[in-house]
Amino acid sequence: MNRAPQLRFRWAVGGALVLGALSFLASQKPDGLEKVGESLGFSQRAQAASARWGWMPDYRFPGVLDGRWATLLAGVTGVLLVYALAWALARWLSRGKGESR
Amino acid sequence: MHIPDGFLSAPVAAGSFAVSALGVGIAVSRLKGRLEDKQVPLLGVTAAFVFAAQMLNFPVAAGTSGHFLGAAFLTSLLGPGAALLVLTLVIGLQCLLFADGGLTALGANVLNMGLVAVGTAWLVQGLANRLPQKPRLWVTGLSAWISVVAASIACAAELALSGAAPWKAALFAMAGVHSVIGVGEALITLSVLSVVAKTRPDLLPLKRPASPFVAWEGRP
Numbered sequence: 001m002n003r004a005p006q007l008r009f010r011w012a013v014g015g016a017l018v019l020g021a022l023s024f025l026a027s028q029k030p031d032g033l034e035k036v037g038e039s040l041g042f043s044q045r046a047q048a049a050s051a052r053w054g055w056m057p058d059y060r061f062p063g064v065l066d067g068r069w070a071t072l073l074a075g076v077t078g079v080l081l082v083y084a085l086a087w088a089l090a091r092w093l094s095r096g097k098g099e100s101r
Numbered sequence: 102m103h104i105p106d107g108f109l110s111a112p113v114a115a116g117s118f119a120v121s122a123l124g125v126g127i128a129v130s131r132l133k134g135r136l137e138d139k140q141v142p143l144l145g146v147t148a149a150f151v152f153a154a155q156m157l158n159f160p161v162a163a164g165t166s167g168h169f170l171g172a173a174f175l176t177s178l179l180g181p182g183a184a185l186l187v188l189t190l191v192i193g194l195q196c197l198l199f200a201d202g203g204l205t206a207l208g209a210n211v212l213n214m215g216l217v218a219v220g221t222a223w224l225v226q227g228l229a230n231r232l233p234q235k236p237r238l239w240v241t242g243l244s245a246w247i248s249v250v251a252a253s254i255a256c257a258a259e260l261a262l263s264g265a266a267p268w269k270a271a272l273f274a275m276a277g278v279h280s281v282i283g284v285g286e287a288l289i290t291l292s293v294l295s296v297v298a299k300t301r302p303d304l305l306p307l308k309r310p311a312s313p314f315v316a317w318e319g320r321p
Contacts, residue, residue: 013146027158027166032278033102033256035165040274042265046105057200059156075156078194079149086148086190087141090183093129094136 013083102256102279103195104210106203110263117259118208124216125189128182136183143304147175148187150293155191159285167282170252172218173226173245174290178297178304181223188215209259217255218248238291245290246283253279 030038037043056062061073109117136144151171158166171191175184192210195201202210222244229240257275261268297304 013149022157026156026168027160029158029160029164029166031102031158031166031168032161032253032275032282033104035163035278036266036271036274037108040266040270042108042260045107045265055198059199059201074199075153078156078198079153081198082152082191082194083145083149085194086187087145089186089190090136090141090144093132093134093186094138094141095134 102213102253102275103192103202104206104213104256104259106205108203108263108265109206109209109259111205113259113263114205114209117212121189121208121211121216125185125211128185132182132186140179140183144179144183144187147178148190151175151187152191152194154289155195161278161281161285165278167279167285169289170214170218170249170286171290172214172248172252173222173241173286174293176219176222176244176248177226177241177290177294181219184219184222185215188219209256213252213255213259218252221251222248238294241294242287242291245287246280249279249283249286250276 034043037046056074056077059074059078060067060070061077064070064073151169151174154169154171156168158168161167172184172188175187178184179187189211192202192214193207196204196207196210225244225247226241229237229244253275254272257266257271258268260266260271260275265271266274294305
């Protein structure tokens with residue numbers, strides 16, 4: 001048991017990276033909520049102007065003109081960031097084990 | 102079903118933010134100092150997986166797409182408290198970094214795809230605890246379907262309370278589309294969990310924790 005768990009986790013991270021790279025194959029059709037918004041007529045309530053904040057709005061890596069590559073880079077960056085943040089959060093949560101509370 | 106800015110009225114946005122903040126706060130306080138060291142890499146990997154999988158929209162009927170949510174998958178692997186925190190992290194980053202889901206709707210998005218989806222998945226999976234091994238997998242699949250449909254119903258209720266759409270129309274439209282998307286959710290959840298069961302069976306919990314917020318401890 002636990003044969004090279006580090007290696008297995010490397011595989012898992014690699015798999016997540018591949019998923020991020022696959023992101024440009026994803027369907028561009030509106031999602032369930034967007035579709036309902038169109039059919040029930042409330043989609044125009046969305047404030048398009050406000051969808052411009054953030055570092056990489058609409059999963060486009062800044063400065064990359066080609067849409068597919070911009071999304072791929074944004075996806076890989078997001079995967080690595082989420083991984084690091086979740087690791088840090090879990091590390092913080094696992095601290096102070098055994099202390100009375 | 103990330104709600105953008107503008108769909109929700111201010112009271113609905115503020116109210117759902119308060120409920121989400123309370124839920125996430127309770128999960129943090131209950132998990133603080135109780136997470137196993139060996140769960141730290143698992144949280145990182147599952148969060149990265151869920152984020153990546155949520156980017157991959159798959160086509161469903163009639164010019165519509167849906168994507169994996171991951172609430173039932175995370176709940177079965179991490180327990181509901183940690184699952185909520187991972188989803189909150191993913192939804193928060195999608196909002197702040199990628200403008201996916203509105204800043205004012207962040208509370209509602211965490212409420213629907215976090216609290217409601219994880220809560221319903223956890224309730225259904227709790228029933229599976231009483232079943233033998235074989236049907237347990239199917240109930241986990243069912244919990245994935247229910248989590249997506251329940252999240253979409255919560256979303257429809259928020260839209261109706263905000264005056265965006267009449268309640269019945271919103272309910273039928275949202276639950277209708279997401280009962281199809283939920284089938285995809287169930288299939289992906291079952292495939293990923295069976296891969297985990299084959300490669301890392303030690304990661305699957307043997308018994309569920311008594312409290313929803315305590316990370317499961319029973320390992321072979």
